[in-house]
Amino acid sequence: METAATENKKNIYRTLCEEITGQDTGKEFTLKGWVMRYRDHGGLVFIDLRDYSGVMQIVFDENIKGESFKTAKKLKNEYVISVTGAVRNRPGGTENPHLKTGKIEILANALQILNTCETLPFQIEEETEVNEFTRLKYRYLDLRSKRLKDNLIFRSKFTYLIREFLNNRGFFDIETPFLTKSTPEGSRDFLVPSRLNHGHFFALPQSPQLFKQILMVSGFERYYQIVRCFRDEDLRADRQPEFTQLDMEMSFVEMQDIISVTEELFAGIFEKLLNIKIGLPFKALDYEEAFDKYGSDKPDTRFELIITCLSDIFTNSSLNVFKNALSTGGTIKAICFPNGSNLLSRKDIDDLLSAVKDFGGKGLAWTKVGENNSLDGGISKFINDEEKASLIKRLAAKNGDIIFYQADTKKTANTVLGRLRLYLAKKYNLIPENRFDLLWVVNFPLFEYSDEEKKLVSVHHPFTSPAKKDIAILETDPLSVKSDSYDLVLNGEEIGGGSIRIHNPLLQEKIFKILSISPEDARLKFGFLLDALSFGAPPHGGIAFGIDRILMLLRNENSIRDVIAFPKTQKAYCPLSDAPSPVKDAQLKELGIRLYDTANKNIKK
RNA sequence: GGGGCUGUAGUUCAGACGGUUAGAACGCCGGCCUGUCACGCCGGAGGUCGCGGGUUCGAUCCCCGUCGGCCCCGCCA
Secondary structure (H helix, E strand, O other), rough: OOOHHHHOOOOOOOOHHHHOOHOOOEEEEEEEEEEEEEEEEOOEEEEEEEEEEEEEEEEOOOOOOOOOOHHHOOOOOOEEEEEEEEEEOOOOOOOOOOOOOEEEEEEEEEEEEOOEEEEEEEEOOOOOOOOOOHHHHOOOHHHHOHHHHHHHHHHHHHHHHHHHHHHOOOOOEEEOOOOOOOOOOOEEEEEOOOOOOOOEEEEEEEEEHHHHHHHHHOOOOOEEEEEEEEEOOOOOOOOOOOOEEEEEEEEEOOOHHHHHHHHHHHHHHHHHHHHOOOOOOOOOOOOHHHHHHHHHOOOOOOOOOOEEEEEHHHOOOHHHHHHHHHOOOEEEEEEOOOOHHOOOOHHHHHHHHHEEEEEOOOOEEEEEEEEHOOOOOOOHHOOOOOHHHHHHHOOOOOOOOOOEEEOOOOHHHHHHHHHHHHHHHHOOOOOOOOOEEEEEEEEEEEEEEEEOOOOEEOOOOOOEEOHHHHHOOOOOOHOOOOOOOEEEEHHHHHHHHEEEOOOOOHHHHHHHHOOOOHHHHHHHHHHHHHHHHOOOOOEEEEEEEEEEHHHHOOOOOOOHEEEEEEEEOOOOOEOOOOOOOOEHHHHHHHHHOOOHHHHHOEEOO
16 A cells, blocks of 8 residues: 555645655755654764654754754654655665665755653553554543554545545435434434433434435435444454444335445455455355355455364264264264374364354364375264275365364354354464455345244344245244345455345235334334335335454454544453443433433542 | 452562562653764663552552452343
């Protein structure tokens, strides 16, 4: 990626460090920025001046007349200065190949200190990693570092390219309310009390889902928004309480239309921003295949370790765990870890067992593959020659591999091996770097059974359209019904998902019935959407993407916090602003709110 | 709600069976230095060992509680 400055030549009011090149020797410039480093050699002072474009070395020489040398002696790290001088080539042998401007420097003849700086709580660009809490508290300092600054500049370009692409294709950027109605479905809402309606609350939107559908009813046809969404759930490295989605909705479309627009959008961005060409169309996997082969609905396809079913090979197995699994309707599955015998010690294998238990597995059977298609160790003595030959052939196992087995229900065997697969890949560096695998997961089931609620629930959301071919079996065999929905997966992370929506009120009624949502309930929860759908709603569908996650992956970061200017800690606290914080009694009174119990003692009087 | 790791100088870390004055590096302050670029050299300051309680003659160290941070499970239609 080009740096901000070299690409953006439209700087109107001043010169930036990296705009100056070897072509400019002899010319005089005034640069403004921060003292990144200060090196005092007595009669000669060097500083590295940093502005948002990059770095330029400034030299102060005691032989240059004027006050600048004297002033330079007072400089300290992160002082803000304005410095004027002529560009010159550095003396032979003193060029710095690590700097973009390393062949030149500016010999200062005027210097003005625009602002001083307190001793820093941590060094900017320090090699050692500083505690994240401290970095968040002084986020403005951390954002001066190249890494975070580049991330945010990249983010700006990323969203610019999205807007450019979509605007060129007739999409309209339309804002939807942040103060909206709480819907009990989905994730926990952030609530906002209403002063004018005591006892009533707004919710911050989990996404603009209902409003974007209503915009389709209004006839906008192509909507998008890069919009903040709010979910009051526990945080993770890839989850913040507020995050940004690219939200899209289109009318008179079918699934393939949405998929095509998305592919074009991403292929364009990857090429422009990363100079990576992505083959079209993207790969696609059925939901079921994803689970069978990767044990996940967001498979990481950058490496193999494919999960393989061996049930038929072991129908007459002498091993009890295998026998029991099969007789209770379960399955036997395995992954073959190439060269595992050499990579894993016996202790490593034992350690895997505890990992597998964390993943929900009961145990971990394994065998090593020896010479001439033999099996050693683990459960090998329970595997007869016929079974051996079949499984080695099916897994394409070679001398030195290790095979890990799971005998369990299909679901458990898949998820356990899926997580083991990821665990092994990370631990033994099987994941190639700088590779981006974009993948659609399609043919999701429309419903799944919730053990908790003892009823069918939507896999996506209640407005997702069933696949046309399955509408006939909606009531007779709901669990076999597929939906017209699709997820986009990048390197094993779900980065987006969407669906074709139901626009037929009768079909929508049927779905609610299957979901055991009474007409009264439906009205209470989504009445305004149902009304809208009854007034000439066009066929429509859409998709939404997690911008933060995508950026995290493209920037090779481990957390979305590193691509967000002002993120929160895992307890959803902002060390910079000290939010959330108690409020005054008077504020609560105005809202008609009184706090329960312990919270009271935190109130500021 | 649960599991794991974690909290010592401004920062990153070390530390000791529980025993004088808690160390290092970087940063900071003062001085020297004309080709450095993580400049170098000399000197100096800087610590409620997260907080509260307990055990003990004595606790940064052991025990209990609590607060914070990071990762994960649950949760996130």
